Amino acid sequence: MAELSTTIIKKLINFFTRSRCSLLGGIIVVILFPILLVSILLDMQGIVENPYFGFLIYMIMGPLFVIGLLLIIGGTLFCGGKEDIGIIVVEYFQEQLSRPGRFTRIRRFVFLTSLITFMTFVVVGVVTYTGFHYTETVSFCGQFCHTVMEPEYVTYKNSPHSQVPCVECHIGEGAEWLTRSKFSGARQLFAVVFDSYDRPISTPIRALRPSRATCEGCHRPEVFHGDKLYVNDKFLPDEKNTHVQTVMVMRIGSGGYSGREAHGIHWHVSENHSVSYVASSDRENMAKVTLVNAANQKKVYRREDVSALVGTMEERLMDCVDCHNRPSHIFKGPEAALDEKLSTGIIPREIPYIKRQALAAITRKYSSQDIARRSIAKELMDWYRQQYPEIVAQQKDVLARAVMGVQEAYVENVFPGMNIDWETYVSFTCHINNGGCFRCHNDEFKSEDGDTITTDCNACHIILAEEEPARDIIEILKGSSSAGM
Numbered sequence: 432m433a434e435l436s437t438t439i440i441k442k443l444i445n446f447f448t449r450s451r452c453s454l455l456g457g458i459i460v461v462i463l464f465p466i467l468l469v470s471i472l473l474d475m476q477g478i479v480e481n482p483y484f485g486f487l488i489y490m491i492m493g494p495l496f497v498i499g500l501l502l503i504i505g506g507t508l509f510c511g512g513k514e515d516i517g518i519i520v521v522e523y524f525q526e527q528l529s530r531p532g533r534f535t536r537i538r539r540f541v542f543l544t545s546l547i548t549f550m551t552f553v554v555v556g557v558v559t560y561t562g563f564h565y566t567e568t569v570s571f572c573g574q575f576c577h578t579v580m581e582p583e584y585v586t587y588k589n590s591p592h593s594q595v596p597c598v599e600c601h602i603g604e605g606a607e608w609l610t611r612s613k614f615s616g617a618r619q620l621f622a623v624v625f626d627s628y629d630r631p632i633s634t635p636i637r638a639l640r641p642s643r644a645t646c647e648g649c650h651r652p653e654v655f656h657g658d659k660l661y662v663n664d665k666f667l668p669d670e671k672n673t674h675v676q677t678v679m680v681m682r683i684g685s686g687g688y689s690g691r692e693a694h695g696i697h698w699h700v701s702e703n704h705s706v707s708y709v710a711s712s713d714r715e716n717m718a719k720v721t722l723v724n725a726a727n728q729k730k731v732y733r734r735e736d737v738s739a740l741v742g743t744m745e746e747r748l749m750d751c752v753d754c755h756n757r758p759s760h761i762f763k764g765p766e767a768a769l770d771e772k773l774s775t776g777i778i779p780r781e782i783p784y785i786k787r788q789a790l791a792a793i794t795r796k797y798s799s800q801d802i803a804r805r806s807i808a809k810e811l812m813d814w815y816r817q818q819y820p821e822i823v824a825q826q827k828d829v830l831a832r833a834v835m836g837v838q839e840a841y842v843e844n845v846f847p848g849m850n851i852d853w854e855t856y857v858s859f860t861c862h863i864n865n866g867g868c869f870r871c872h873n874d875e876f877k878s879e880d881g882d883t884i885t886t887d888c889n890a891c892h893i894i895l896a897e898e899e900p901a902r903d904i905i906e907i908l909k910g911s912s913s914a915g916m
């Protein structure tokens with residue numbers, strides 16, 4: 432056994448030193464092999480979770496190792512001396528076979544070449560396979576280009592889709608979109624290296640795979656249930672941070688299925704008709720809305736004042752992301768961000784005026800998240816020291832928790848490094864500032880026979896309570912009057 436291994440090593444050295452080219456390859460391979468092996472094992476076990484680690488293994492060490500192997504093979508085949516080439520020609524075998532006692536050398540030779548070929552296949556296979564998949568992991572997409580993707584990664588982690596890999600929405604299945612996204616991905620890496628990317632990243636994303644194909648892998652709007660109760664908890668900017676609620680029945684509706692009629696909000700995604708529109712490039716200002724019904728009749732809604740339109744016009748068939756443009760990167764507004772922290776108790780409600788003071792602090796401009804954290808803490812502490820010294824003295828911990836909650840509300844939604852503030856990315860599943868649904872559902876669009884797109888509040892939701900003092904939901908549903916009314 433010992434003899435065998437020394438001959439193998441000797442043979443290997445012989446093999447590598449045949450030419451300078453393969454010697455270089457040999458050195459690379461010998462050094463990288465153990466490092467790569469251990470790294471890949473560590474990575475597969477998930478022991479090291481640093482995103483740069485994956486990049487180092489699959490994008491740098493892996494390809495380098497493959498280059499090493501190619502150098503060895505190229506070196507021995509093409510750059511070696513004449514005599515050495517003999518080793519792989521038939522005469523060599525004939526000579527070796529015809530000499531008695533030479534079979535062992537042949538065996539060793541065959542053994543050695545098969546071993547090297549096998550290793551090459553295994554390593555090249557593992558490296559390309561995992562390397563390719565590495566570019567599809569959440570860690571590569573979300574964490575590798577840290578500042579660029581941080582806002583999307585943070586908001587994604589706080590969203591209902593935090594367990595859905597980025598590629599499920601951004602690529603989905605199918606070779607065409609895979610190569611398209613890999614190409615646009617390569618362009619993005621280039622932009623990161625040369626620091627030429629947009630801050631903030633501009634939306635909408637045109638290279639996004641048509642969303643019906645991706646979203647419908649998990650959600651099927653045609654089989655959705657009809658109505659759903661929504662309770663939005665809010666807090667007033669008064670001393671008690673009064674808890675109020677907006678309660679409404681959302682007409683979620685359905686796209687129609689097995690003979691059932693399409694109705695409600697998901698009426699738009701029925702197979703039986705289509706809604707398309709022409710809009711400015713940010714899709715915020717519509718110029719024209721076209722409805723084609725089941726009988727293939729066209730109804731075009733136009734609007735007279737198109738002065739707000741900018742950029743190139745494009746016609747687009749409406750799909751999920753025309754409403755759900757923020758299914759995963761949910762940047763909240765300042766009020767909503769604080770209301771969420773207050774309703775979950777992350778910001779304790781017993782601190783007087785915390786909603787009002789926090790809102791003032793988080794809506795100021797800061798040049799970085801670190802500065803924001805410090806300034807928010809300082810502003811709040813200064814104010815409470817002046818106005819409520821007894822709280823600072825007796826409820827230090829509660830106040831500290833509140834300050835941390837307020838800082839969180841800021842850093843989860845505002846990213847000065849990417850120029851993202853409270854208003855950068857707005858959701859379309861609402862009608863704040865006449866955006867979202869009201870881009871089309873307004874009185875300005877008229878068809879030839881004078882119809883408008885409905886603005887009836889009850890077509891979309893039935894409001895049961897609007898910012899009323901919070902009480903038991905059953906009371907609201909039964910319609911009994913609230914304590915304060």
Ligand code: HEC
Pocket residue numbers: 569572573580583584587592595596597598599600601632633634635636637639752755756757758759760856
């Ligand atoms: C549930 C589906 C979904 C998942 C999961 C998802 N995204 Fe997105 N993402 C979208 C949609 C839809 C848009 C398009 C927004 C638009 O065009 O207005 C988008 C937009 C983006 C943008 C453009 C900037 C922005 O905020 O609109 C980036 C960058 C991005 N995603 C990165 C990621 C990364 C990184 C991950 C994983 C950590 C991820 N996405 C996971 C659906 C998803």
Ligand code: HEC
Pocket residue numbers: 591592595599600642645646647648649650751752755758
């Ligand atoms: C891989 C599966 C998967 C894909 C793809 C996917 N989702 Fe989801 N979606 C989920 C899961 C899981 C939830 C969470 C359900 C829950 O927590 O109740 C969810 C929740 C939602 C919700 C409800 C959020 C809420 O506040 O309750 C919406 C809206 C939604 N997805 C829209 C989309 C859209 C739009 C797309 C396509 C861009 C999409 N999803 C793609 C799995 C997926």
Ligand code: HEC
Pocket residue numbers: 643646647650651652655659681683696697699700749750751752753754755860861
């Ligand atoms: C006309 C706009 C619009 C379109 C188009 C649309 N949705 Fe919705 N969807 C909404 C609104 C509004 C809600 C309810 C409010 C919310 O969740 O923000 C909703 C709710 C949902 C929910 C949560 C349902 C629940 O029971 O809580 C899912 C999941 C969803 N949509 C998926 C989709 C998918 C997938 C598509 C594309 C096939 C789609 N939607 C197309 C507007 C739309």
Ligand code: HEC
Pocket residue numbers: 682693694695696698699706707708720721722749753754859860861867868869870871872883884885890891
């Ligand atoms: C691109 C334009 C466009 C956008 C954006 C849009 N809609 Fe519509 N919607 C239409 C058109 C066109 C109709 C059909 C005409 C009508 O019913 O007045 C319609 C009809 C509806 C209907 C009535 C369906 C029925 O049963 O007849 C509801 C409910 C609705 N939309 C909800 C929404 C909600 C909620 C949003 C925002 C999340 C939204 N729409 C965004 C164009 C749009």
Ligand code: HEC
Pocket residue numbers: 661663677860861862868869872885886887888889890891892894897
């Ligand atoms: C085309 C559909 C549509 C129409 C028409 C519509 N809304 Fe809404 N409205 C929505 C959607 C979608 C939301 C967001 C629901 C959510 O996710 O909280 C909403 C939310 C609201 C909210 C709650 C906002 C909050 O602070 O939580 C109020 C209040 C409201 N609408 C009032 C009205 C009134 C009043 C009208 C009639 C003038 C009206 N809406 C017409 C779709 C519509």
